[in-house]
Amino acid sequence: MEVKDRPLKLYFIPYLAAGHMIPLRDIAQFFASRGHLVTIITTPSNAQHLNQSHNFRLQTFPFPSQEVGLPDGVENMTAVTDLDKSYRINAATMLLRQPIESFVEQDPPDCIVADFLYPWVHDLANKLRIPRLVFNGFPLFSICAMESVKTLSIHSSGPFAIPDFPHHITMKSSPPKESREFLEPLLTTALKSDGFIINNFVELDGEEYLRHYERTTGHKAWHLGPACLARRTALEKAERGPKSVVSMQECVSWLDSKRVNSIVYVSFGSFCYFPDKQLYEIACAMEASGYGFIWVVPEKKEKEEEKEEEKEKWLPKGFEERNGEKVMIIRGWAPQMIILNHPAVGAFLTHCGWNSTVESVAAGVPMITWPVHTDQFYNEKLITQLRGIGVEVGSEEWNPYCFFEREKLVGRACIEKAVRRIMDGAYESLQIRRRAKEFGETARQAVEEGGSSYNNLTALIDYLKRLRNSDAFFGLSTEFNGVDLSGSL
Ligand code: UDP
Numbered sequence: 001m002e003v004k005d006r007p008l009k010l011y012f013i014p015y016l017a018a019g020h021m022i023p024l025r026d027i028a029q030f031f032a033s034r035g036h037l038v039t040i041i042t043t044p045s046n047a048q049h050l051n052q053s054h055n056f057r058l059q060t061f062p063f064p065s066q067e068v069g070l071p072d073g074v075e076n077m078t079a080v081t082d083l084d085k086s087y088r089i090n091a092a093t094m095l096l097r098q099p100i101e102s103f104v105e106q107d108p109p110d111c112i113v114a115d116f117l118y119p120w121v122h123d124l125a126n127k128l129r130i131p132r133l134v135f136n137g138f139p140l141f142s143i144c145a146m147e148s149v150k151t152l153s154i155h156s157s158g159p160f161a162i163p164d165f166p167h168h169i170t171m172k173s174s175p176p177k178e179s180r181e182f183l184e185p186l187l188t189t190a191l192k193s194d195g196f197i198i199n200n201f202v203e204l205d206g207e208e209y210l211r212h213y214e215r216t217t218g219h220k221a222w223h224l225g226p227a228c229l230a231r232r233t234a235l236e237k238a239e240r241g242p243k244s245v246v247s248m249q250e251c252v253s254w255l256d257s258k259r260v261n262s263i264v265y266v267s268f269g270s271f272c273y274f275p276d277k278q279l280y281e282i283a284c285a286m287e288a289s290g291y292g293f294i295w296v297v298p299e300k301k302e303k304e305e306e307k308e309e310e311k312e313k314w315l316p317k318g319f320e321e322r323n324g325e326k327v328m329i330i331r332g333w334a335p336q337m338i339i340l341n342h343p344a345v346g347a348f349l350t351h352c353g354w355n356s357t358v359e360s361v362a363a364g365v366p367m368i369t370w371p372v373h374t375d376q377f378y379n380e381k382l383i384t385q386l387r388g389i390g391v392e393v394g395s396e397e398w399n400p401y402c403f404f405e406r407e408k409l410v411g412r413a414c415i416e417k418a419v420r421r422i423m424d425g426a427y428e429s430l431q432i433r434r435r436a437k438e439f440g441e442t443a444r445q446a447v448e449e450g451g452s453s454y455n456n457l458t459a460l461i462d463y464l465k466r467l468r469n470s471d472a473f474f475g476l477s478t479e480f481n482g483v484d485l486s487g488s489l
Pocket of ligand 1: 020334
């Protein structure tokens with residue numbers, strides 16, 4: 001093999017949250033499946049959840065539990081239930097900078113792919129003259145919206161139209177100042193990288209947004225998703241993130257007993273904790289709609305007796321007796337990909353976290369959208385207004401971050417109405433379902449040989465090889481995983 005053709009050596013540094021780690025691990029698998037040498041850099045407890053495939057290696061560094069005051073083994077946003085602890089996880093990620101930097105400096109790769117929540121990777125990559133790609137888990141449509149919103153006053157509030165945008169999109173409220181102050185500097189640092197990796201396929205974001213982004217920022221974006229489609233077997237689909245509290249078999253046999261498209265899947269991602277009164281509204285709305293549903297409710301309490309007491313606050317009296325076989329409540333982590341891909345599931349009531357959204361699209365399942373924070377309000381517009389594969393529940397309150405108690409409730413009448421619009425089999429619902437199925441088909445084609453994301457990955461690999469082989473690249477290494485590769489050149 002000629003030097004210029006030898007496999008790329010890539011380091012992936014995912015952020016310590018399920019919504020960042022799961023997709024970046026899957027994108028790493030896309031590279032590894034093309035024969036490239038992939039290392040994922042993380043901490044020991046997170047490494048256990050990465051479902052190591054034979055074709056990538058894990059490099060771990062101890063999580064600084066004592067320094068940040070977290071119990072042993074709590075190393076991910078998914079494992080914490082309040083704002084204070086989430087800040088501690090974030091503080092820990094900052095302390096990981098030094099050991100990761102020394103590791104990378106000692107054994108530099110051909111490219112670093114890091115979450116945008118690690119802006120320091122920019123200086124490291126510059127120092128070593130290594131290409132750096134960034135990932136933040138948002139679709140390009142929403143990154144474009146955030147770039148446009150940068151031009152608005154940080155103090156603006158109330159409804160607004162996204163300025164200088166390919167489509168006329170009106171938002172019912174403005175992103176909170178805290179959220180913009182946090183995100184915008186990170187996006188600006190991301191623009192200095194060699195490109196964004198996007199967990200989406202270009203057909204869903206739209207070519208016009210790719211062109212708009214590249215024209216207005218001069219920055220490159222590579223659509224490589226949906227990342228979830230890197231997982232081919234049922235087991236790979238079931239084992240993502242923490243261990244599920246229900247088995248794949250239990251979910252599948254429950255769903256097998258239901259009619260096609262008859263069940264609503266209700267889940268708000270890995271760290272969205274609604275107040276009890278909001279959960280109560282959801283329970284009442286779903287019961288009134290008459291449709292069966294799987295409801296994932298994150299567990300806030302640890303002791304069994306506290307869990308029972310807590311349940312009385314958000315579940316109407318007699319709910320379980322009345323609804324029996326119609327409802328499956330999952331208190332904790334659910335095997336989402338298994339559920340979404342079952343034919344009985346006819347809709348997904350989602351917080352529009354991008355992973356959940358693109359997983360629903362890939363499964364051909366229409367959505368009932370209920371955004372809570374960050375990119376989710378823009379993601380909703382892409383799904384409902386632009387692509388017509390979902391309906392809005394009417395969520396307007398834009399939280400500064402996760403773990404914030406929301407003040408405004410979404411009432412049961414709005415929830416029930418939105419559920420019926422997707423599930424009732426009338427003309428509108430059939431049209432939405434048809435488009436959702438078509439996008440599901442396009443998503444699957446995108447990652448197959450010759451598909452748009454597949455071709456983008458080929459182009460990106462060629463680009464990285466050209467950079468490596470050019471004079472600009474100094475970090476050339478002939479060693480991987482303790483193996484000298486020079487013999488194979
Ligand atoms: N997820 C899951 N089971 C759960 C909750 C979440 O498998 O019970 C996965 C989900 O499939 C997605 C990720 O966790 O891949 C959540 O990411 P998303 O962007 O949807 O939301 P976030 O949790 O980041 O708000």
